[in-house]
Amino acid sequence: MRSPIRVVFEQRNETPKHLSILVPLLSVVAALVVGALFLLATGYSPIETYSNMLSDGFISSRGITDTLGLSTVLICTGISAAFAFQMNLYNIGGEGQLYLGMIGGAWAGLALGDQLPTFVMIPVVLLVGSLAGALWILLPAFVRSRLGTSEIVTTLLLTYIAASLVKHFVYSPGSFFVTKNSAFPQGRLVPDSASLTGIGDTSLYPTFFLVILITLGLFWVVKKTEYGYRIQVISDSPRAAHYAGINANRTTLSVMLISGALSGLGGAVLIVGPFGRLDPGIILLGYGYAGIVIAALARNNFSAIIVSGILFAGLRSGGDKLQISTDTPIHIGVMLQGAILLFALGGEAFRRYHIHAVRTERATQ
Amino acid sequence: MTNASHEVAKGPHHVSGAAPSALSAHAIVKRFPGVLANDSVDFDVLPGEVHTLLGENGAGKSTLAAMLCGLYQPDSGYISRNGERIALSSPRAGLQHGIAMVHQHFRLVERFTVAENVILGSRDLSYRLNSSELENRVAAVADSYGLPIEPGATVGELSVGQRQRVEIVKALYQGAEILLLDEPTAVLVPAEVEKLFENVHAMTQAGKSIVFISHKLGEVVEISDRVTVLRNGRVTGHVSGRGTTDTKELARLMVGRDIELTTQRASHATGHEILQIRDLSLTVSGVNVLSDISFNVHAGEMVGIAGVAGNGQRELADTIAGLMSPTSGSIAISGSMTTDRGPIHARELGLAYVPEDRLGMGLVPSMSILDNLLLTRDRRIVVDRSTVRPEATRLIEQFEIKANGPDHLARKLSGGNAQKVLLARELSGGRTATKLLVVCSPTRGLDVGAIETVRALLDDARSAGQAILLISEDLDEVMSLSDRILVLYRGSVVHETPGVSAQLSTVGAAMAGLKSEGKS
Structure with a gap:
C-alpha cells in the first residue's frame, strides 16, 4: 500500500542567499503566468500583450523615460x-x-x-x-x-x-x-x-x-x-x-x-x-x-x-499604454501589481521554511 | 532517597532483558545545513524506565528528542515502538503512538484554565464545553499519578513548576506512554525539582517511560536508570545503574575533558561600598513587588540573592539598572544617587548589567556581535564600527566565543556563547570602567563547559575589585559563589548569611518563606 504524501514545513536556521533574489524574481514570473491565464480567459493574446508592455515600458526610448x-x-x-x-x-x-x-x-x-x-x-x-x-x-x-x-x-x-x-x-x-x-x-x-x-x-x-x-x-x-x-x-x-x-x-x-x-x-x-x-x-x-x-x-x-520601483513603473506605464495601442484593458498593469504582491508575500514561506514532501504512515492503533 | 527503594520499585521492569523497548531509535542520522546533528545514534527506552540523554548544548540531544516525538524526520535510520518500525511525520503522529514531549519553554495559553489547556488539541470534544465535567476529567488523570493540580486555576497565575505539571498532565491526558522531558529542571527551584522527581517516579511505576534530557550531572545521576551521553552528535557513552555513577566520569564523556566546577572562594578583604540600597520599595499596579530593601555591595565582594522565581529578583535588578523607578527609597553607585535617572546615568557611574533574558534584552538577536557590543556604549551620530572591530575580535578571542568573527549574528550563537558575548561586553566596560556588575541567572541553560567559564569570569571580576550582585534561582550557584547571601521572599530580604557558613537547609527554608526556621 502506498502511503499518502504530506508536505512538511521545516523552519530554516538560515535563509540561503540565492533565495533572497530568486523568490522575488519568481514572484514576478508567477504573477505574469497568472496574468497570462487571465488574458487567455478573456480572449487576449498574452504574448502580444506582454511584448507590447515590455516594449512600451522598458525597451523603447520613450518607454524608458516614461x-x-x-x-x-x-x-x-x-x-x-x-x-x-x-x-x-x-x-x-x-x-x-x-x-x-x-x-x-x-x-x-x-x-x-x-x-x-x-x-x-x-x-x-x-x-x-x-x-x-x-x-x-x-x-x-x-x-x-x-x-x-x-x-x-x-x-x-x-x-x-x-x-x-x-x-x-x-x-x-x-x-x-x-x-x-x-x-x-x-x-x-x-x-x-x-x-x-x-x-x-x-x-x-x-x-x-x-x-x-x-x-x-x-x-x-x-x-x-x-x-x-x-x-x-x-x-x-x-x-x-x-x-x-x-x-x-x-x-x-x-x-x-x-x-x-x-x-x-x-x-x-x-x-x-x-x-x-x-x-x-x-x-x-x-x-x-x-x-x-x-x-x-x-x-x-x-x-x-x-x-522594484522602476519595475512597477514599467508595468504601470506599459499597461496604461496597452489601452491606447491595443484594446487590452488598462487594468492589466494594476492586476499584475496585485498578483506580484500576493506571490511575493506567499514566497516568504519558501525563504523561511524548508518545504518538502514526506510519506506518512497512518497510525494503526 | 535511597537507592534500595528505587531498585525495589524498578525491579519488575528490569527482570526480562528480552522485553521490547517501548521506543527505540536505530542509527539515526540528521543533518542541518553545515551541522551533523545526529550521527548514527542508537537509543532506546524500556517501559517503566528513566533513560537520560545527557550532553552539552548542541550535542544533538534536543534534535534526537525532536525526531523521537515526530517534530523532525531523520535523514536516515528509523524509530520503532514496541519493536515495530514506525514513521512519525508530525507530533500528532507521535501522540497517536503515545509519545509526547514536554518542552523546555511551555506551550500553554496563559489566559486559559488548567483544564482548558490540558484538553486543547483533543479531538474528542463536543461542541459545547462543560467546564466542570472537563475539570473533573483532568483532575482524575492528574490524581492517578499524584500530580497535584488545580484544574480551574488560570495558567497565567501559576508558578513555573505548576505550569510544568500542567504540561505533563496534558501529555498524560492525551494518552502518552512515553514522555520526553526537555531540560525540565532548568526552570525549577530545588523544592520543585524534588516534586518533579516524585512525579517521575509515580509515572514510571505506572509503567510509563521517561526520556529525560539534561546537562545537569547531579540530577541525572539521581533520577536515571540509564544514561546515554551525546557529544557532537555521537553517542560517547552508555552508563546504567541509578546512583552508582560517577559524575566526573559523566562530565568527561560529555565534555571530552576533565571539568572543575567548584570555584575557589578566597577569603579576601573587600573594599569600600560600591552599591548602596536604602529602604527600596517598588509597587507595580498596586502590588508591592519590593518592600524596604536595604543592603550594600562592596568592591571585590559578590553578594548573592537567592529566591524562588517571581519574588522580586528581576524587578530588583531592573531597578538598580535604572530601568524601573522605585516607589520609594534610594540607590547609589559609588556614592552618587542613580534613583530615577535612567540606565545610561547608572552605566556612566560604572554599572554593568547582565539580564536574565539574554537574547531579546541583553542582546539584539538580529544584530552582529560587533553591533551588540555597541548596545550599551556611547555611539556617535555616525556609528564608527571600524574602531570597535579590533576590540570585538579581541574579546571573541579572550572570552573564547565560538563565532565566525565580529559579524556573527547574535541569534546564531549557542546559549553559552551568547552569554559570553554579554559578559564580554558588560565586563569590558563601555562608557566607563565597570565597578558594579549585576548578573541574573548567569549560567541558566548553559552546558557544563560554559558554566565553568562563566563562573571563572565572575570570579576574576571579583578578584579585579568589581562589586558583583549575583541574582540567581540556582541555589547551588548562589551558595558556591557568594561571599554573602541574601534571600528574597515576596519582595523582602528575609534572611542574610555569610557565604562560607551558609546552610542549604536554612537558606532553602527562607526561600520557601519559613521565616522562623530560617532564623533558628
Missing part, C-alpha cells in the same frame, strides 16, 4: 512605506500623505506666485509638500508612540479624509486652488518658477535623480548612523532598547513623521513635474498604495526599492 518618470513618485512612496515597515510600523496611509504632499506643494507654488526664482521655488514646493505629508501622519504617529494605537487603522482612515480634502479643494467654488469662475473643475497650474521641464522634452524630470539620492541617503542612514542603529534595536527587540536606554517613543514618532514626509515628497514631485496642479485624478492612480507593494517586494531594502 517609466523612470513614473518611478520617481513610486520610489518616494516605496521608501516611505519601507522606512516605517522596517521598524514594524505599518504606515499604509502613504496614499493620503501623497495627496497632502500635492495639496501642500500646489499651495506653496500658487501662494508664492512668480516672486521667487526657480532654484528657490522648487526646493520650497518640495519641502512644503513633504511637511504636509508629515503633518498628515502626525496624529497617527503621536497616538501610536504615546498610546500604542494601531497606526494601520489610523493612517488608512486618514487616507479617505485626504481624498475628500483633494476633492473639496478642487470642486468647491471659489477654492484657492482653482481658476476663478472657471466652469471646468481643475486645479490652477503652478507658476513656471515652480515647474521643472522634462529632460530632453521627455516625461523624466530631474526630481528622479533627487529621489535616487534621497533613497541612497536613507540607505546610508539606516546602515551607518546611530539613528539607524536605534531603529534596528527597537524593531528587533523593544526590551533591548529599553535596557540600553534608547527612547523608543521618540524614535517611533520621528520614523513615522519621516515616512509621511517621504510620501508627501512624492506628491510634491508630481506638482513640480508632470501634473503642475492639484488634480483629483490622482485619487484613482493609487501611487501611494503601490509603494506598499514596492517596499514588500524589495523587502524594505532601500537600494532594492529603486529596482
